[in-house]
Amino acid sequence: MTDRQTILDTITTQIEPFNKKGVAVTEATTFQGDLEWDSLTVMDFVAAIEDEFDIVITMNMQAEIETVGQLVDAVGKLRP
Template sequence: MTDRQEIYDTIAAQIAPFNKKGITLTEATTFAGDLEWDSLTVMDFVAAIEDEFDIIITMNMQAEIETVGQLTDAVVKLQA
């Protein structure tokens, strides 16, 4: 799965169960600010993304990823 839009769509689908406030997702949606996720939710979500794409997202990468678009780009890069 190398198409960025497919990856974005899959990430959006993975976010849905964690999106308790029903926020409309965009590339600029932030996990901490817009979705108001705490650290436990982030860890659960990261585990789901890692399983879905069969990748490892390091703690350093997690610290730099703030938006849905940044996460999409990171997954694309990790799959390359």
């Protein structure tokens, strides 16, 4: 399994408690459009991801991340 796939699997697992609509999550899934997350949910989820991977996602980065795949790429770049 590739490192990217491992990150994707971990992120998908982290999404589950926040996925109130039961949306099938793929790399193309959008947080605002598909999952219909509000800003508070996004903040909680980002905190969970930061804790899981021991990284910091800046507000500027958050603004650019719209899909699960983009988040996977960002985490891959930020991981030590």
